[in-house]
Amino acid sequence: MTITRKKITIIGAGFTGATAALMIVQQELGDVVLLDIPQLENPTRGKALDMQEALPVLGFDARIKGTSNYEDARDSDLVILTAGIARKPGMSRDDLVNTNAGIVRSVCEQIKQVAPESTVLVLSNPVDAMTYAAYRTLGFPKNRVIGQSGVLDTARYCAFIAEELNVSVEDVRGFVLGGHGDDMVPLVRYSSVGGIPIETLIVKERIAEIVQRTRTGGGEIVNLLGNGSAYYAPAASLAQMAEAILKDKKRVLPVIALLDGEYGYQDLFLGVPAVLGGSGIERIFELDLTDEEKSALDVSADSVRSVISIVAAGLPA
Ligand SMILES: NC(=O)c1ccc[n+]([C@@H]2O[C@H](COP(=O)([O-])OP(=O)(O)OC[C@H]3O[C@@H](n4cnc5c(N)ncnc54)[C@H](O)[C@@H]3O)[C@@H](O)[C@H]2O)c1
Numbered sequence: 460m461t462i463t464r465k466k467i468t469i470i471g472a473g474f475t476g477a478t479a480a481l482m483i484v485q486q487e488l489g490d491v492v493l494l495d496i497p498q499l500e501n502p503t504r505g506k507a508l509d510m511q512e513a514l515p516v517l518g519f520d521a522r523i524k525g526t527s528n529y530e531d532a533r534d535s536d537l538v539i540l541t542a543g544i545a546r547k548p549g550m551s552r553d554d555l556v557n558t559n560a561g562i563v564r565s566v567c568e569q570i571k572q573v574a575p576e577s578t579v580l581v582l583s584n585p586v587d588a589m590t591y592a593a594y595r596t597l598g599f600p601k602n603r604v605i606g607q608s609g610v611l612d613t614a615r616y617c618a619f620i621a622e623e624l625n626v627s628v629e630d631v632r633g634f635v636l637g638g639h640g641d642d643m644v645p646l647v648r649y650s651s652v653g654g655i656p657i658e659t660l661i662v663k664e665r666i667a668e669i670v671q672r673t674r675t676g677g678g679e680i681v682n683l684l685g686n687g688s689a690y691y692a693p694a695a696s697l698a699q700m701a702e703a704i705l706k707d708k709k710r711v712l713p714v715i716a717l718l719d720g721e722y723g724y725q726d727l728f729l730g731v732p733a734v735l736g737g738s739g740i741e742r743i744f745e746l747d748l749t750d751e752e753k754s755a756l757d758v759s760a761d762s763v764r765s766v767i768s769i770v771a772a773g774l775p776a
């Protein structure tokens with residue numbers, strides 16, 4: 460019996476792309492193609508070769524290829540899109556919209572030629588709108604075009620709760636809904652530690668501070684780094700989503716999905732809990748929200764809608 464490994468192409472071999480590549484091969488999810496622009500062909504090949512040479516020490520089997528040629532991405536099972544510019548201190552993610560929409564569109568034109576059956580995972584910011592740009596350009600079914608934000612935002616939220624209570628992160632459960640902006644919606648009511656609701660363990664004022672820190676978590680890292688944005692936690696989030704898809708795990712994770720009436724929104728990409736498996740987004744869960752939670756989600760949805768409208772204006776009708 461021949462065992463054929465899955466093929467994962469990561470477009471953008473910068474901080475998030477290269478880190479995700481290493482995490483993906485360390486989970487033995489498949490062979491990785493790391494693709495960047497032709498001007499960066501040699502550094503991209505260098506990164507891939509360096510990772511390849513780490514694998515005998517780490518003890519994992521995979522092939523990693525650095526390239527700028529889309530032929531190398533042919534027939535990929537999964538394409539991860541990290542191409543684009545990152546924000547600097549003082550910028551919002553939305554400030555990246557015009558530059559990154561152009562990049563996402565040009566990359567997706569190529570992907571649809573060489574990997575028409577792939578599932579596409581989008582990271583480039585502003586990610587809700589970039590997932591929309593990818594969906595419109597690719598023309599793939601909506602279950603195969605997915606954005607990453609909620610896994611990362613939830614990870615930050617859970618890390619802060621674990622730190623607050625001095626408990627294992629393994630026992631913290633939480634959920635962040637909505638767009639990947641400072642008005643995202645951490646759902647306190649659905650958050651627990653070892654099954655115990657956090658509202659019974661942490662005072663209201665501290666919960667509010669944790670929620671606020673989660674919402675601005677990306678900016679906190681941008682300010683500390685000074686010249687770029689987070690990449691370890693984003694790459695780990697991509698690897699978890701890749702695993703769910705490539706191993707058909709049917710994980711329940713917050714993902715950016717195209718909504719068709721769910722939560723009362725139409726034609727909108729927004730972070731919601733979904734079943735992620737071999738077919739991509741297999742099902743969206745609609746949670747019962749209080750009026751307060753729904754109002755907060757409406758605010759986040761409005762922000763996303765306004766950025767999507769900028770992208771839509773630049774796309775052919
Ligand atoms: N959604 C999220 O949660 C999340 C998390 C982290 C970063 N991001 C976003 O991901 C993007 C990448 O972040 P990073 O830290 O890896 O940035 P980076 O600058 O380190 O890497 C980006 C890479 O994309 C490449 N690139 C640019 N145009 C390209 C093209 N047309 N084709 C192929 N490659 C191209 C660049 O050459 C660069 O190597 C940014 O937009 C950032 O804001 C999103």
Ligand SMILES: O=C(O)C[C@H](O)C(=O)O
Pocket residue numbers: 545546552584611639676677678680681688689693
């Ligand atoms: O904050 C950023 O610009 C990068 C990313 O979206 C993050 O949340 O870390």
